[in-house]
Amino acid sequence: MTEQKTQNSNTYPIAEFPLRESFEQIDSIDSNKAPIAIDFGSYEVKAGIEPSKPLLKFPTMVAKVRDRVNSVTHSFVGNDLFLNSSFYKDAKSPFTDSFINNWEYTEIIMDYILSNLTTGNNESPILINEPLATISQQRSNWCELLFESYNSVNEVTFGIDSLYAYYGLAGNNAFKKNGIIINNGNASSNVIPILNGQADLSKSQRLDIGGDKLKTYLNRSLQLKYNTTFTDLQINDLFHKYSYAALDFKQESKDMLSNIDILEKKDITIQLDYKEPEVIIKSEEQLRLEHEKKQQLGLKLQEQAKIKREEKFKEKQEDYLYYTEKLENDWADLSKTELIRELEFAGFEDEQDFKKYMKSLVNSIEKAKNNDEDGDEEEEPVEPDTSLIDIPDADLTPDLLKQKRAQKLQLAGFKARQLNKLEKLKRKEELEQAIAKDTKWREQDLKSWLKDKHGKLKTLLEARKDKIQLKKELKDRKSAINQQKMKNLTSLVDEDTKDANEGGGRGANKRNRLAVTIDNDPNDTFGANDKDWEIYNKQNEILDDPVKIDEMLVAEFKEIVRLEQLLLEYDPEFSEEHTLNHQLDNSWRKSIMHRFLRGPNKYNDTLREHNQIHLNIERIKPIETLFNPYMQGLPQIGITDICRNIILGKKARLGNVETEICENIYLTGGVSNTKNLKQRVVKEFESWLPTDTNVDVHMSETPSLDCYNGMLAFSKSNYYKDSILSKKEYLEKGPEYLKEHKLSNVLDF
Numbered sequence: 001m002t003e004q005k006t007q008n009s010n011t012y013p014i015a016e017f018p019l020r021e022s023f024e025q026i027d028s029i030d031s032n033k034a035p036i037a038i039d040f041g042s043y044e045v046k047a048g049i050e051p052s053k054p055l056l057k058f059p060t061m062v063a064k065v066r067d068r069v070n071s072v073t074h075s076f077v078g079n080d081l082f083l084n085s086s087f088y089k090d091a092k093s094p095f096t097d098s099f100i101n102n103w104e105y106t107e108i109i110m111d112y113i114l115s116n117l118t119t120g121n122n123e124s125p126i127l128i129n130e131p132l133a134t135i136s137q138q139r140s141n142w143c144e145l146l147f148e149s150y151n152s153v154n155e156v157t158f159g160i161d162s163l164y165a166y167y168g169l170a171g172n173n174a175f176k177k178n179g180i181i182i183n184n185g186n187a188s189s190n191v192i193p194i195l196n197g198q199a200d201l202s203k204s205q206r207l208d209i210g211g212d213k214l215k216t217y218l219n220r221s222l223q224l225k226y227n228t229t230f231t232d233l234q235i236n237d238l239f240h241k242y243s244y245a246a247l248d249f250k251q252e253s254k255d256m257l258s259n260i261d262i263l264e265k266k267d268i269t270i271q272l273d274y275k276e277p278e279v280i281i282k283s284e285e286q287l288r289l290e291h292e293k294k295q296q297l298g299l300k301l302q303e304q305a306k307i308k309r310e311e312k313f314k315e316k317q318e319d320y321l322y323y324t325e326k327l328e329n330d331w332a333d334l335s336k337t338e339l340i341r342e343l344e345f346a347g348f349e350d351e352q353d354f355k356k357y358m359k360s361l362v363n364s365i366e367k368a369k370n371n372d373e374d375g376d377e378e379e380e381p382v383e384p385d386t387s388l389i390d391i392p393d394a395d396l397t398p399d400l401l402k403q404k405r406a407q408k409l410q411l412a413g414f415k416a417r418q419l420n421k422l423e424k425l426k427r428k429e430e431l432e433q434a435i436a437k438d439t440k441w442r443e444q445d446l447k448s449w450l451k452d453k454h455g456k457l458k459t460l461l462e463a464r465k466d467k468i469q470l471k472k473e474l475k476d477r478k479s480a481i482n483q484q485k486m487k488n489l490t491s492l493v494d495e496d497t498k499d500a501n502e503g504g505g506r507g508a509n510k511r512n513r514l515a516v517t518i519d520n521d522p523n524d525t526f527g528a529n530d531k532d533w534e535i536y537n538k539q540n541e542i543l544d545d546p547v548k549i550d551e552m553l554v555a556e557f558k559e560i561v562r563l564e565q566l567l568l569e570y571d572p573e574f575s576e577e578h579t580l581n582h583q584l585d586n587s588w589r590k591s592i593m594h595r596f597l598r599g600p601n602k603y604n605d606t607l608r609e610h611n612q613i614h615l616n617i618e619r620i621k622p623i624e625t626l627f628n629p630y631m632q633g634l635p636q637i638g639i640t641d642i643c644r645n646i647i648l649g650k651k652a653r654l655g656n657v658e659t660e661i662c663e664n665i666y667l668t669g670g671v672s673n674t675k676n677l678k679q680r681v682v683k684e685f686e687s688w689l690p691t692d693t694n695v696d697v698h699m700s701e702t703p704s705l706d707c708y709n710g711m712l713a714f715s716k717s718n719y720y721k722d723s724i725l726s727k728k729e730y731l732e733k734g735p736e737y738l739k740e741h742k743l744s745n746v747l748d749f
Contacts, residue, residue, distance in 0.1 A: 011269040011612075015237035020082040026055060026116040035125045035720075036117055037711035039161070040109075042095040043186035043211060043670060045078070046708040047113050049124075054708055056113060062105040063091035077112040088233070098131040098187040103141055107149065118152050125155035125724060127711040132160050132190045132204060134745060140735035147727045157723045159714070159743035161707045162190050163199055165668035167743060168710030169698055172717075175742060178657050179664030180643055182681065184671035184703075186211040189626065191642045193661065201746055205642045209629055211671045214622040215239050217632055221618050225597065228272070228613065238615065239622065242268050244675035246620040247683055249628075256616050257592050263600040267616045274611040313368045320361045321405045323354075329393070366413045366420075384410035442570065450571050457563045461580070464556050471549050623674055627684065640684035654693065662689060665697045670704035714743060 039046040041060060048055035058078025065074045065087065081088045094105035118124055126146065130139065139158060146153045162183035167174045175197035183190045189207040193200045219235045222228065230238075246252040255262045282290075331339055340351060348354045388396065388404040389411065396404060442449040473480070560580050567574040576582055588594040588602055599614040625631045627638035637645075643665075647658050654662075662685060667678060678697050685695045700706055714720055723741035730737065738747055 010264075010267060011271055012241075013271050014273060015234050017085050017088070017231075017233065018082050019085070020079065023083070024058075024079045033124055035127055035712070035715035037708050037715070038113060038126060038128045039708040039711065040128055041161070041186060041707070042093065042098065044704075045109065045113070046705065047117060048708070049117070049712070051709045051712045052702070052705060054705070056116060059091075060095065060109065061088075061091040061093050062108050063087045065090070075108050077109055095187070098185075099134070099138060100141070103145065107145055110145065110150075114150055114152065123152050123154050125157070125715075126153055127157045127159065127164075127715055129161040129164055129707055129711070130158055130745065131185075131187070132162060132192065132201070132206060132745070136736055136738070136747075139738065139745075143725070143730055143735040147730050154727045155724045157715075157720070157725065157741075158739075158745075159711070159723070159741070160192075160199075160745055161185065162192050162668060163743040164710035164714060165703075165706035166192075166194070166199075166666050166710065167717075168706050168713045169666050169668065169700060170664075171713070175719075177664055178660040179666060180646065180661050181666045181668065182639060182643065182672075184210065184626065184639075184667070184669035184677075186670060189639055189669070189671070191639065191646060193646050194664070195657070198742065203646055205646065207626070207629065207636055207639055207642060208634060209625055209632065209636075211239075211669075213632065214243075214625065214671065217625060218243070218618060218622045221621060222613060225618070226613050238270065240673075242615050242619050243622055244619060245623040245626075245677040245680040247676065247680055249620060249624045252620060253617055257595050260589065260595070260600045263595055263616060266619065267599040267614055268619065269599060270613045270615060271608070272611040272613065274607055276607065309368060313365065316361050316364050316368075317409065320358070320365065320409060323358060324405060324408060362412050362416055365409070366416045384414050386411055446570065450567070453563055453567055453571075457560065457567070460556050460560050460563070464553060464560070467549050467553055467556075471546055474546055474549075623671075623677065623680075626671075627680070638684075640681060643685070644688055654690065659693060663694050663696045665695070667697055667699040668703055668706040672699060672703040719743075 034049045036047065036049055037054075039054075044057060044059050046054040046057050056078070059081065061077075061081060063076045063081055065076060066072075067074060076083070076087050076091070081091050092102070092105065094100050094102040094109070100106055128142065128146075130142075142158070143156070146156050162181050165183060166179075166181045170177075170179070174194075177194070177197060179194040181190070181192040181194065181199075183192070187210045189210055190204060191207075192204045215232075215235050218239055219230055222230060222235075222238075256266055257263070331342060334342065336351075343351060343354050346354075348357065384407060386407055388400060388407055391400075391404070393401060393404070438449075557580070564574075564579045568576070568579070586602075588598070594603065596616065597614065598609075599616065603609060621631070627640060629636045629638060647661055648654075651658070665681065665685070667681060671677075678699050681697055682695050686693075689695065700709075714723075719742055723739065723744065725737070725739045729739070738745065740746055
């Protein structure tokens with residue numbers, strides 16, 4: 001797709017499926033028996049007869065599609081897979097790691113290649129690559145496929161992909177010097193030393209990390225980070241476009257997450273696909289009707305709420321009148337013991353509980369009256385009529401008795417209002433006095449006043465921080481505070497049980513024997529008595545209620561804002577940047593997790609930003625595993641450490657051969673095209689070589705074509721003739737026969 005930046009400079013869209021409209025058209029050629037190079041890689045196939053311009057270049061995948069109408073199965077190869085996204089989704093590779101395990105798919109791919117590159121009876125020799133130290137069965141299958149399936153194939157040359165690439169880079173001097181090849185392929189990476197112009201395969205080593213594992217590692221990292229799935233095409237695009245090798249992985253990782261300026265340069269934002277919700281534009285008439293409907297609904301809800309309030313108010317009035325009448329008539333002559341018994345029968349724990357309930361009724365009734373009043377709050381309340389209160393009940397009719405109770409209720413409400421008014425006036429006076437005292441202190445000694453306000457602000461901020469941390473810990477069942485809470489409860493239960501068993505006497509032992517518990521343990525009677533649960537009240541000394549914490553945080557926040565307003569007004573060194581609101585708005589700047597997940601900018605919870613991913617550490621993590629395979633859980637050493645072991649071995653210092661090898665390092669393979677990889681290899685070599693050693697890394701502009709170009713270059717050399725395996729030799733010596741040459745595998749390592 002055409003890469004286009006969106007909004008800020010480091011934001012790019014996710015790769016789209018490269019849908020094709022028609023089958024790929026290959027220009028017909030007349031090879032005139034020119035050698036055909038086929039780089040049959042596990043990632044993609046390159047085939048052609050001209051250097052740097054393969055006529056065919058496509059992914060090594062095949063899709064089989066069943067036409068149920070005509071009962072025919074169609075095979076789609078290469079770029080034709082992009083005719084339909086389902087083709088590519090169902091496509092499979094003939095490879096498992098470096099080895100081919102599906103020869104049916106391999107034959108389909110070769111049919112596609114040879115049908116496009118050869119015409120009629122044109123017999124063109126073929127050069128084909130194979131991995132280092134491949135098993136003989138793989139080569140045998142290749143021989144059978146090429147010689148027995150295609151009449152146009154009479155000559156084949158097999159060679160190691162790394163050595164083909166080396167020959168393409170080194171040219172005619174390939175067999176005249178010492179050097180070392182680092183091939184970073186799709187399935188694996190190989191290191192092959194070149195000694196006296198000959199590949200020393202016995203000292204070659206393989207690292208089980210290639211482009212495929214690097215992309216898988218990137219995919220898993222992003223899935224763990226964002227819990228989002230990506231297609232293989234998207235991961236491939238992200239890897240090739242944005243991954244690079246860090247010269248110092250630890251330092252660069254630290255710099256990215258600790259320095260926003262560096263992160264702004266390194267962070268890449270990828271915009272995922274999303275659909276904006278449809279915005280319906282309404283006419284003025286529709287808006288007016290909706291507004292009226294909302295108003296009507298609001299009035300209806302207000303009316304319903306008013307009816308409920310009136311019902312509750314009526315219930316509380318009836319309760320108050322009922323218990324007032326009880327106190328004055330039925331309970332008036334009772335003894336304290338009898339009164340408590342009656343109260344317990346009515347559902348109260350004791351006399352104190354009853355008084356508390358009556359007081360709450362009076363307050364609730366008064367509050368309801370105040371809420372319904374429309375007059376001025378400062379208006380002097382009128383004293384209610386109390387003419388019937390002092391008259392005995394015996395002298396009153398039933399209607400007058402009801403009026404007497406109502407007068408008592410009104411009088412109680414009047415007294416409560418008067419008391420509340422006095423308390424408000426007292427609080428107001430105290431507040432005015434405190435403000436006046438504080439103002440006087442500020443005017444007389446501003447320095448000490450500011451010091452006091454800064455000290456109080458610091459105390460409040462620390463207390464707020466502790467409460468926020470406590471609230472987080474309360475959500476974690478395994479946190480220290482919750483564990484300690486359970487231990488305290490357990491110890492209290494044990495103490496109460498011990499006291500009951502030791503001091504309860506015969507009656508207590510009898511109760512223990514008769515108690516019925518969940519696990520039928522006669523000694524475990526906790527919960528049999530309701531009072532057992534009172535031990536939880538002993539935990540009230542510990543602040544463990546999130547609701548209470550929230551209430552305290554709100555109150556503290558208001559006080560913090562008040563103190564900050566004073567400091568902003570009277571302390572010239574205190575600015576908006578020091579306020580809590582500013583710190584909360586910019587807290588993301590100090591959050592490493594925010595930088596890791598959301599990049600260097602503030603996160604706005606919009607649909608657009610919700611569908612964004614940020615590549616920062618992920619840009620350097622995959623390539624770093626080439627140098628530190630333990631990051632992927634592999635028990636191997638890195639690619640440059642392998643080179644060190646091969647070059648130095650057990651030697652303490654470099655000789656002429658080793659020095660020449662360091663001057664001829666060849667970096668090949670598609671992964672080698674990663675940005676900064678060449679510089680990282682040089683840095684790694686220089687870290688263990690003497691300071692005056694010259695390190696020279698050779699790399700082409702298109703490392704992914706090195707093997708293909710090397711094949712064609714080798715086909716024009718004097719060594720090519722001795723590398724050809726003819727069909728006649730195959731028929732005489734069998735498929736297990738290996739024709740060894742300078743770029744081939746060997747039978748015995």
